[in-house]
Amino acid sequence: xxxxxxxxxxxxxxxxxxxxxxxxxxxxxxxxxxxxxxxxxxxxxxxxxxxxxxxxxxxxxxxxxxxxxxxxxxxxxxxxxxxxxxxxxxxxxxxxxxxxxxxxxxxxxxxxxxxxxxxxxxxxxxxxxxxxxxxxxxxxxxxxxxxxxxxxxxxxxxxxxxxxxxxxxxxxxxxxxxxxxxxxxxxxxxxxxxxxxxxxxxxxxxxxxxxxxxxxxxxxxxxxxxxxxxxxxxxxxxxxxxxxxxxxxxxxxxxxxxxxxxxxxxxxxxxxxxxxxxxxxxxxxxxxxxxxxxxxxxxxxxxxxxxxxxxxxxxxxxxxxxxxxxxxxxxxxxxxxxxxxxxxxxxxxxxxxxxxxxxxxxxxxxxxxxxxxxxxxxxxxxxxxxxxxxxxxxxxxxxxxxxxxxxxxxxxxxxxxxxxxxxxxxxxxxxxxxxxxxxxxxxxxxxxxxxxxxxxxxxxxxxxxxxxxxxxxxxxxxxxxxxxxxxxxxxxxxxx
Amino acid sequence: xxxxxxxxxxxxxxxxxxxxxxxxxxxxxxxxxxxxxxxxxxxxxxxxxxxxxxxxxxxxxxxxxxxxxxxxxxxxxxxxxxxxxxxxxxxxxxxxxxxxxxxxxxxxxxxxxxxxxxxxxxxxxxxxxxxxxxxxxxxxxxxxxxxxxxxxxxxxxxxxxxxxxxxxxxxxxxxxxxxxxxxxxxxxxxxxxxxxxxxxxxxxxxxxxxxxxxxxxxxxxxxxxxxxxxxxxxxxxxxxxxxxxxxxxxxxxxxxxxxxxxxxxxxxxxxxxxxxxxxxxxxxxxxxxxxxxxxxxxxxxxxxxxxxxxxxxxxxxxxxxxxxxxxxxxxxxxxxxxxxxxxxxxxxxxxxxxxxxxxxxxxxxxxxxxxxxxxxxxxxxxxxxxxxxxxxxxxxxxxxxxxxxxxxxxxxxxxxxxxxxxxxxxxxxxxxxxxxxxxxxxxxxxxxxxxxxxxxxxxxxxxxxxxxxxxxxxxxxxxxxxxxxxxxxxxxxxxx
Numbered sequence: 001x002x003x004x005x006x007x008x009x010x011x012x013x014x015x016x017x018x019x020x021x022x023x024x025x026x027x028x029x030x031x032x033x034x035x036x037x038x039x040x041x042x043x044x045x046x047x048x049x050x051x052x053x054x055x056x057x058x059x060x061x062x063x064x065x066x067x068x069x070x071x072x073x074x075x076x077x078x079x080x081x082x083x084x085x086x087x088x089x090x091x092x093x094x095x096x097x098x099x100x101x102x103x104x105x106x107x108x109x110x111x112x113x114x115x116x117x118x119x120x121x122x123x124x125x126x127x128x129x130x131x132x133x134x135x136x137x138x139x140x141x142x143x144x145x146x147x148x149x150x151x152x153x154x155x156x157x158x159x160x161x162x163x164x165x166x167x168x169x170x171x172x173x174x175x176x177x178x179x180x181x182x183x184x185x186x187x188x189x190x191x192x193x194x195x196x197x198x199x200x201x202x203x204x205x206x207x208x209x210x211x212x213x214x215x216x217x218x219x220x221x222x223x224x225x226x227x228x229x230x231x232x233x234x235x236x237x238x239x240x241x242x243x244x245x246x247x248x249x250x251x252x253x254x255x256x257x258x259x260x261x262x263x264x265x266x267x268x269x270x271x272x273x274x275x276x277x278x279x280x281x282x283x284x285x286x287x288x289x290x291x292x293x294x295x296x297x298x299x300x301x302x303x304x305x306x307x308x309x310x311x312x313x314x315x316x317x318x319x320x321x322x323x324x325x326x327x328x329x330x331x332x333x334x335x336x337x338x339x340x341x342x343x344x345x346x347x348x349x350x351x352x353x354x355x356x357x358x359x360x361x362x363x364x365x366x367x368x369x370x371x372x373x374x375x376x377x378x379x380x381x382x383x384x385x386x387x388x389x390x391x392x393x394x395x396x397x398x399x400x401x402x403x404x405x406x407x408x409x410x411x412x413x414x415x416x417x418x419x420x421x422x423x424x425x426x427x428x429x430x431x432x433x434x435x436x437x438x439x440x441x442x443x444x445x446x447x448x449x450x451x452x453x454x455x456x457x458x459x460x461x462x463x464x465x466x467x468x469x470x471x472x473x474x475x476x477x478x479x480x481x482x483x484x485x486x487x488x489x490x491x492x493x494x495x496x
Numbered sequence: 497x498x499x500x501x502x503x504x505x506x507x508x509x510x511x512x513x514x515x516x517x518x519x520x521x522x523x524x525x526x527x528x529x530x531x532x533x534x535x536x537x538x539x540x541x542x543x544x545x546x547x548x549x550x551x552x553x554x555x556x557x558x559x560x561x562x563x564x565x566x567x568x569x570x571x572x573x574x575x576x577x578x579x580x581x582x583x584x585x586x587x588x589x590x591x592x593x594x595x596x597x598x599x600x601x602x603x604x605x606x607x608x609x610x611x612x613x614x615x616x617x618x619x620x621x622x623x624x625x626x627x628x629x630x631x632x633x634x635x636x637x638x639x640x641x642x643x644x645x646x647x648x649x650x651x652x653x654x655x656x657x658x659x660x661x662x663x664x665x666x667x668x669x670x671x672x673x674x675x676x677x678x679x680x681x682x683x684x685x686x687x688x689x690x691x692x693x694x695x696x697x698x699x700x701x702x703x704x705x706x707x708x709x710x711x712x713x714x715x716x717x718x719x720x721x722x723x724x725x726x727x728x729x730x731x732x733x734x735x736x737x738x739x740x741x742x743x744x745x746x747x748x749x750x751x752x753x754x755x756x757x758x759x760x761x762x763x764x765x766x767x768x769x770x771x772x773x774x775x776x777x778x779x780x781x782x783x784x785x786x787x788x789x790x791x792x793x794x795x796x797x798x799x800x801x802x803x804x805x806x807x808x809x810x811x812x813x814x815x816x817x818x819x820x821x822x823x824x825x826x827x828x829x830x831x832x833x834x835x836x837x838x839x840x841x842x843x844x845x846x847x848x849x850x851x852x853x854x855x856x857x858x859x860x861x862x863x864x865x866x867x868x869x870x871x872x873x874x875x876x877x878x879x880x881x882x883x884x885x886x887x888x889x890x891x892x893x894x895x896x897x898x899x900x901x902x903x904x905x906x907x908x909x910x911x912x913x914x915x916x917x918x919x920x921x922x923x924x925x926x927x928x929x930x931x932x933x934x935x936x937x938x939x940x941x942x943x944x945x946x947x948x949x950x951x952x953x954x955x956x957x958x959x960x961x962x963x964x965x966x967x968x969x970x971x972x973x974x975x976x977x978x979x980x981x982x983x984x985x986x987x988x989x990x991x992x
Contacts, residue, residue: 041565044563046565071537141638
């Protein structure tokens with residue numbers, strides 16, 4: 001069942017991205033499809049990626065005043081209905097629990113699609129005075145949204161894992177700081193851990209979180225030219241605080257209404273990770289997330305087996321001592337070629353090849369995963385050298401993703417050119433916009449691209465990343481679609 | 497709202513245990529009641545206890561070959577029904593999802609009560625050869641069991657957090673090793689982290705996990721004389737493997753059926769923790785789990801405020817540097833007496849009191865949480881001294897819990913004496929038993945006590961902990977209830 005034939009990836013990333021993605025996810029043992037459409041099983045190698053991602057983000061949250069908590073899986077229908085006070089036409093697509101054991105419930109319970117409606121009432125209870133603010137709660141949980149779309153592991157599933165943060169603040173400024181702190185942490189996760197550069201901005205009116213004043217997001221460009229919303233941070237203003245009565249007494253003993261925020265990042269980040277870096281040999285992982293950072297493949301024959309294994313074991317022990325996640329593949333029943341393929345499929349960033357020559361010359365042959373670059377290193381310096389190789393792999397991954405982004409942000413000031421550019425190249429098209437939904441609709445209908453972000457200020461979108469900044473300057477201050485004065489700069493893209 | 501009146505615990509642990517427990521949980525801000533009966537909200541101070549418990553257990557799991565994963569929240573009714581092949585009369589009391597969005601589902605989905613029926617089919621898929629075994633999967637998840645009982649935070653809730661491990665092995669011996677490895681890790685968690693001694697053994701036939709060959713558990717004695725089942729580890733034999741077709745090819749290429757196990761520990765461990773050590777002043781926590789291990793309360797007047805705060809800050813920085821979780825309570829608006837009470841309520845194991853005398857004499861007054869013992873330490877040695885104090889607090893907690901256990905295991909060889917002993921003292925009664933359920937029933941009906949464990953062998957129950965071992969020797973080898981030959985030794989107790 002596990003011969004070499006079955007091991008390799010058969011689909012092409014370039015020509016058949018969707019099938020290729022599904023094949024990588026399954027053959028690298030990250031996830032499998034559950035018996036119910038829309039659900040997946042996250043296997044140990046996939047879950048370990050999520051755990052390492054959690055470790056990073058959770059650490060940053062805690063350093064910046066966030067406390068974890070756990071709220072009920074179910075939300076009574078009447079609680080969810082209360083959001084209708086905030087959002088007209090709110091009609092959640094959720095899974096409903098109607099029976100407990102053999103009895104029908106008096107009130108239906110929604111399986112949480114997000115937890116504002118159950119968490120905000122408790123924040124209201126717990127906040128009394130300005131001394132209780134800011135209050136910052138987070139939970140790592142699974143949520144369910146009953147959307148009928150094709151299953152795509154980590155990108156589109158009815159149940160998904162995420163973290164949801166919910167905070168209350170005494171001032172509007174405090175809430176804004178919170179929104180941007182979390183957006184920056186999401187960007188840091190993508191850029192410094194996942195090796196994916198992102199753009200930051202706010203969402204147009206119709207695409208905001210229901211009830212939010214402002215929804216901000218980080219957006220990552222996939223190799224197929226579509227944008228992924230990588231994490232969102234919402235300024236909820238006072239709308240939720242008013243609806244759920246989150247008030248506090250200020251320093252003068254006057255009652256005030258708080259400002260709230262919420263922010264979330266899901267396992268979609270894993271989808272973006274897999275899609276961005278992997279290739280036709282399988283998974284490619286940045287060293288910070290890889291279950292094994294280095295795999296040692298000993299190459300021996302009957303005569304030198306013992307000395308090659310001895311040499312390899314000593315190196316493995318030394319790396320482990322130095323804090324590197326290293327695996328010595330000592331299986332006798334597999335040949336080196338099979339092992340190379342398997343560990344490439346599994347996304348191990350650095351491979352050590354150790355045979356008779358390496359033992360004799362006291363060296364190690366080091367091979368990088370993304371590009372197969374080979375370097376021979378001295379045995380004596382190997383623990384130091386490996387850190388440099390891991391950094392080099394990270395840099396290669398980031399550079400490739402950055403190149404894809406840089407080449408695919410285009411300034412366009414003619415509506416037909418928007419359609420042509422997105423239709424032909426994908427990527428982002430930057431254009432002046434009046435702010436009216438109708439102007440977005442015109443583009444959306446024709447090329448299925450929408451406004452994925454509006455820069456909040458120059459710093460929010462790292463233009464400096466773009467290598468030809470001047471070519472991206474917009475000349476007009478009129479909306480490209482209607483000719484009215486442009487209030488905003490819009491980034492159009494196709495989306496996941 | 498948060499005056500001293502409201503702060504303190506008003507109920508008595510000795511005379512009103514249930515109400516006292518609920519008050520400690522709420523006033524120490526561990527949990528609150530959700531709007532739906534049977535559900536709770538775990539607040540940051542409660543969730544942090546769970547996170548620290550997870551860190552310990554998850555680390556031990558990973559050191560012993562366990563990998564984490566995540567399976568769907570929902571289980572199709574037909575999958576759950578398949579367990580009827582294994583367990584006659586299986587009729588799960590679960591929450592049923594019947595609608596997704598506006599549509600009725602074709603098949604009802606159970607919110608997982610435990611995941612054997614969804615995990616085992618995947619293990620069946622993934623296991624091909626003996627090289628794939630043992631396979632050890634664990635998930636940290638929430639589960640729902642629709643039992644209509646009074647809500648008791650962490651002890652009895654319809655939704656609870658737990659870990660569930662599921663493993664497959666090539667041999668019966670491998671599965672047995674697994675069952676005992678996990679039981680030992682549960683015992684270690686209780687004894688070395690939670691400071692609660694436990695008894696180990698197996699469950700009588702009628703109390704086994706449905707479909708299991710053997711259910712083992714660790715049992716902790718609460719101060720009110722009832723036994724808590726603290727974690728269970730099940731040998732499932734080949735019954736699940738046969739029902740779900742978990743087979744593998746052995747070294748001779750013959751097809752064999754695997755042996756499976758499952759094991760789980762829930763946040764009930766937090767309930768046992770709170771119930772065991774806390775007192776009428778509030779929460780008491782062992783140092784390994786406490787969010788703050790040391791609180792520094794500065795005692796100053798207008799004249800010496802600056803020097804007391806300076807001295808306190810330096811000590812706080814030194815402890816933090818040494819890896820101690822320390823909090824300097826520098827609130828001006830609260831007096832030291834209020835702070836003492838609040839941090840006692842919150843369960844901080846060690847308090848430093850620092851006033852003018854301490855600064856002058858270069859000392860620190862150290863106070864232990866469980867018993868108020870005061871020791872004056874030299875400022876110079878404080879970082880070393882604090883480790884000893886934290887150890888001393890742990891030892892005091894363990895010793896008190898051990899004393900309660902030792903005093904409340906009684907050997908009894910007369911049925912009326914069983915009834916009298918349990919009715920009067922609670923605790924465990926150890927008696928010869930023929931193994932017949934009917935003999936247990938007789939006791940159960942009269943005093944609502946049941947057999948909570950049967951020692952598997954002498955080592956499984958740490959008799960050495962009992963200070964009067966000889967008095968606990970049983971003389972008869974006949975069942976106390978019916979006079980037939982005794983096959984087993986039964987431990988009767990009332991339970992949570």
